[in-house]
Amino acid sequence: MDDNRDAAESLAMLLTQEGHDVHTAFDGIEAVEVAAERQPDVILLDIGLPGINGFDAARQIREQARGRPVVLIALTGWGQEEDRQRSEAAGFDAHLVKPVSLEALQRLISELSGD
Secondary structure, three states: OOOOHHHHHHHHHHHHHOOOOOOOOOOHHHHHHHHHHHOOOEEEEOOOOOOOOHHHHHHHHHHHHOOOOOEEEEEEOOOOHHHHHHHHHHOOOEEEEOOOOHHHHHHHHHHHHOO
16 A cells, blocks of 8 residues: 555565465555455555555554454655654554565565464
8 A cells, every 4th residue: 555556556566476465555545445345464554645644544454453463564765763663653563664675575474474
């Protein structure tokens, strides 16, 4: 979920080629809606989203999951310590700063999702 369509679609294509079932969203409100509809196991969520930011989207996604396990990974250009603290407080399981290698992302997804 990223407001940069090219980045979101490129990453979706790469993850699909690796065998993942991928859905995209391009703003914070759509991110929350797609998460509610699709109930994904893992969500890659940008912080600087239009509509509602990634922090607020993460909180809403956690609330609507109601205990259902979902891994939330911030994938963002925001890399200051304050940003990392805010993402942890919002319910993210990990915070990655763009750009990130596909291998590192897949390793983290595997670690956090227990695959």
